[in-house]
Amino acid sequence: MGDIGLPASIPPVVVSSETSPPPPPPAKNKLFLGTFIHSKTLGLLEYLHKTAVAVNSLGTVVAISPDTDLTTAQTVLLPQLGWSPDTTDITTAKPNQFFFPGFIDTHLHASQYPNAGLFGNSTLLDWLNTYTFPLEASLSELSKAKKVYSRVIAKTLSHGTTTAAYYATIDVAATNLLADLCLASGQRALIGRVCMDQLGPSYYLDESPGESITKTKQCIEHVLQQDPKMELITPVITPRFAPACSAPLMTQLGQLAKETNLPIQTHISENKNEIALVGRLFPDAGGSYAEVYDTFGLLTPKTILAHAVHLTDKEADLVRERGSKVSHCPCSNSAIASGAARVRWLLDKGIEVGLGTDVSGGYSVSVLEAARQAVLVSRHVCMDEGRSGEEREKLSVEELVGLCEVDSDEEGEEEGNVDVFGWESWEERVAKWVYNGDDRNTKKVWVRGRLVHERR
């Protein structure tokens, strides 16, 4: 749904398989009644009022029925579906509530969650050494990892994140724990063990390319053991970023991606000092960060590239040719002063762009906050380029909501800091939610028909 965002690697919401649902199996069919708002195409929201959506016990949407209220649903729709009221959970949104597709966070570091908001005045490379590596390394203690990962899953769900592309750490056991916790919580996730055999401190490095590959395979096998069809969790090949990976490691990761057809996630062109470092480490690439990854077969249609703040024209063309996607992380890019990504330019190139919170370079686990900041940063891009008459750089609320891709459903309500006076149009209510909404407005979250979060 929509032409942007959902990486090809993420299992679609409509599951056609009729066998072996993941644990725990949803017990009942579900019927949702009320207003549904979703992104029809980029920049265009569709408002479906007085609508019924029927989801069977396997999580498959089996009917979308317009002009249907509770009575019609009970007397006409349920009989048509052959569903009895006794085996159907019916959720009716209040007049000021609406159902909205769940958010996909296309880039965040589960392991860095305790550092959200902590970065001082640092920028990328010193931030890694000061804040990030010590915390990530400490999660090899599994009790600590369990505490951190449980919280980040609960928090992201409470903000409506139904799918998350997670970086864990280099530790196999802790990464597998993250996978287990996502599965138990019902959150759809990409689970990435971080590969890095250089740049990091001695206490936090894969010892060799071979060890890095072995450990990565162990994590892949664990996920496939737990969720063989990757219905909820999927392994993702995760070279941290080019400066932290030797050429032999990246060669082997590229081969692994080819063999397994698994998704890849990494960072690209986030910070100017980082780009200069890549230029020095990989002189054969002629200063092209994108070409470094491409050389090693890491730019695939299933690759998520976080940031892409300073891509050159030629690099962007290469990314588009390979069909790789970009995760735009405005909170992080502003917070650690990386730059202002030119999202309109990326979209115009034909590159698919999704939103990432990039916790903890980004300070918030909320994709809604990322959407808000993406709107604001797009205005800085517009102003920086001195195009006071050229308004195309600005992203609209509708476009940003469009970037938060369809996944599952959440039920929103105006309250908390979204103050609705009663005279607002639905478009205005959505704008108010984008600018002042928070987790209080997300009442219930479902993934594959399972209620995974409820606000009490």
Add this chain to the structure above:
Amino acid sequence: MGDIGLPASIPPVVVSSETSPPPPPPAKNKLFLGTFIHSKTLGLLEYLHKTAVAVNSLGTVVAISPDTDLTTAQTVLLPQLGWSPDTTDITTAKPNQFFFPGFIDTHLHASQYPNAGLFGNSTLLDWLNTYTFPLEASLSELSKAKKVYSRVIAKTLSHGTTTAAYYATIDVAATNLLADLCLASGQRALIGRVCMDQLGPSYYLDESPGESITKTKQCIEHVLQQDPKMELITPVITPRFAPACSAPLMTQLGQLAKETNLPIQTHISENKNEIALVGRLFPDAGGSYAEVYDTFGLLTPKTILAHAVHLTDKEADLVRERGSKVSHCPCSNSAIASGAARVRWLLDKGIEVGLGTDVSGGYSVSVLEAARQAVLVSRHVCMDEGRSGEEREKLSVEELVGLCEVDSDEEGEEEGNVDVFGWESWEERVAKWVYNGDDRNTKKVWVRGRLVHERR
């Protein structure tokens, strides 16, 4: 306290008067026990743990006692003060809670609150016509004004705003209603009837300079009648902004300010098209927006100038010479693409800078959100100027908290989206609060010893 922010016009928190407290009088003495965090100087927070602060029934802080717990307070401090436990309200912060000075919102339009988050892709001048003037005009209906003003006062209090510099509308009765509601709610406020005799639509204009002055005086008299010593509410002379005020009107407003010694608030140099318009309307000022106001005697040490995004060097020098203050409104400046104010440059000039939410050019009533955005925007300023090595443009969390001036006290607690794992330093807790805090973290708010908000 601190060298920045509190406009000279706002009554200080320590009230020395011994007579006629404003209604309703606080009944009891108050003792606050726990951790107090406040801005000692710009950029430096002081952490006072295990401290007692005694506030008498008139709202005056009469003792700050270090190393004092509940027992010490009851056995030593209260007897010293001659206070009996029966006539003293004791509030003890929990170990993870702290007391923090209340926020001063130096610029917001109470009348525009229903439009918070609504601006589409507009910029200043079209935003005024599309969103702002119709709403402001509609508040001449007093029942609507009451609804809007009651909500904005309750909301700002819930976010810890103990003092607000409000723009109302051109309507006298509605402006006086705002004053009455602030007084009843216990929020300290500057109350500004908006003066504008040009630019606005025919349905929303003062008919002449004379009418504008008469109506302004009516509002001043009303406030002085309700709160003769201006202990809680203060009238503020409010020329909307230069393009909306004729030269005769500004002349008379300057005279009124001189006669009454009242504060002034207006907008300056927000948007490039606006600046060009000022240049055309006031050709004698040679393109200097600041000089327009100065010509009419409107740049005083009691003047709050909102925005100041595009001031020239010469204009900034003039503002500093006159002792006028700047209200920095980063949410608004980004949202309606006005620009990125160079706060460090203003501070270096010696100009006092406070924070404003500028609702509804700004989307949020939260001064904490304004602080957060000020940090982020300062990074864009840093990046725009291409000073990757020059980090001085960046504002730190500590500085931004410093800009939220001391007023009264609020009691904060880590919860909501501030996730504290237990190993954080107090500095890190404050950073987490600045980046992820919201009204849920503000438990109780006092102004002049009166509890004006409590979160349940």
